[in-house]
Structure formats: structure tokens, C-alpha cells
Amino acid sequence: MRIAEAANASGLSIDTIRYYEKSGIVPKVQRGSDGKRRFSKENVDWLTLLFWLRETGMPVKTMHRFAVLYQAGDDTIPERKTILLAHADFLKKRRADLDRCEEVLAYKLATYENLQGESLASSKP
């Protein structure tokens, strides 16, 4: 499949895919006789994984490390596992941030209600 389709399937933008390939996060993609990229299913799965990792805040540096390990074969599975587990942990922290931010928003919105209530209801002594 060509890059537009791969972008669609993975969630990444075309530019980002090219950028990822340039920076070695995506194993060199095959080219057709026309010189254009041809993405295999494995390529697209990989891009999709990258999409989710990045979307949830994994630094590209870490993804790069992960990519190197991936290309080095199954011996590197323990370290890859460590990376993913660390990220899973990071997601927990993110979730806690969302919780906290929701609290803050709720509080802030509540004070707005009060302020508006004050100015709209002409019921102050």
C-alpha cells in the first residue's frame, strides 16, 4: 500500500511517516519500481503502534530505541517489554493528571457560576 493509505490506516500524517523513516524509527520501507514507498502490513502495524505511543506522549528518542531493538530480533524482547511497561506506568500518571485537571476545571467553572449568579440575580443587600 502507498503512503497515503498507510497514513490513513496508522493515524500518522504523511509528513510524519517520512520524518519517522528519515529518523530511523521506521525500518527502511520497500520502494516500487517507480521509487515510491510500498508499505507492508507489518509496516503499517508498526506505524500504528508508533502512533499510539507518540499520541500518548512517548518521546521519539524512546521510540527510536524501541525501533532499534525491534530490528535487532527477538533477543531484545526483555528490554522492549521494559520500555512498554514503563510507558504503561507513564499512562497511569497521565490519567492522574487528567483527573486532577478535571477537578481544577470543575472548581473553576463553579466559581464562574457563582460570579454570574451574583451579577445576574440582583439579590445582594
Next chain:
Amino acid sequence: MRIAEAANASGLSIDTIRYYEKSGIVPKVQRGSDGKRRFSKENVDWLTLLFWLRETGMPVKTMHRFAVLYQAGDDTIPERKTILLAHADFLKKRRADLDRCEEVLAYKLATYENLQGESLASSKP
């Protein structure tokens, strides 16, 4: 309170606070006779709110708009409310992303278990 303390209290870094002030996201902070910033409680509350908005992905541009409204007085509360509600909505999307990413990680980790199980357990026909 001085900048170091304000940074500590709000969660932002010292550099980020200065950067926010430069870009007009923080109303001009008072200075002591020594020329150094002195943060009021209101300043710190504002910084803390900014911290949570930014931490959860609000673009600085939006925060800037929010800051302008904030400094324009209570008439702007409806629009400020809209911004915060939109952000609350955005948080929902983020949460869904976390859910999805956790699924992806769990799946990936499971395949690792299988691969390892295969290579470690010498029980293949």
C-alpha cells in the same frame, strides 16, 4: 513570593514562568526594589491553573486567549467558560486515547509472552 517558590508551588519551571510572562499569558508580575519578580497569591493560582491546562495539552495560543479574557474582567466569563468546557471535552478524548493505548500495550505485551514462552519452554513438536 519569589520566582523559585512560585515555580515550586505552581508546577511550572522558572524558565517557563518567565516565558509565559514574556508571551503575555501571565499578567505583568510586580517587581521588588531589587528588580526581581514578586508573585502574589493570585499570580500563583493563575500559574497553577496554566500548569494544569498546559500539562493536559491546551495550546499556548488558547491559554493566551484565556489570559486576555481574564484580564478584561467579568464580562468575558461566558467565553472563558466556553474555553474551559471545550478543554474538558478534550480531556475526554485524551482519556479515550489512554484507554486505547493501554489496550495496544496489553496486546503487544501478550505477544511477547507468547514469543518468550515459545523460545523458553522447549516444548514444541
Next chain:
DNA sequence: CCTTGACCGGGACTAACTCCAGGTCGGTAT
């Protein structure tokens, strides 16, 4: 034959910081 659409690489631009160099001020140690 000519145009259109999808793709190409290279390089400029952007966002949101982060780091650094060189300078000032107030307080303490000598």
C-alpha cells in the same frame, strides 16, 4: 501530447520550551 494526481527529497518554519552566557543585587565570611 499534455495535463493531472500522487509521490519525492530538501529545506524553511513553528511551538513550546530549555539552556546558557554575562550581568546585578543583597547578604555573609574574612
Next chain:
DNA sequence: ATACCGACCTGGAGTTAGTCCCGGTCAAGG
């Protein structure tokens, strides 16, 4: 008195993770 220290200052360069734009190529269709 002076030397030094730590916390702060400004301005500017560097970093990350893209995004955008340009001129160029190629295959297919009118």
C-alpha cells in the same frame, strides 16, 4: 572593606517533533 555566594535578571541560541512549501518525477487518462 572586600571578596564571594546564591538567587535572580535579560537576551539569545539550541532542541523536539513535527508541519509546510517548493520544484521535480512518473504513470495514467483525455
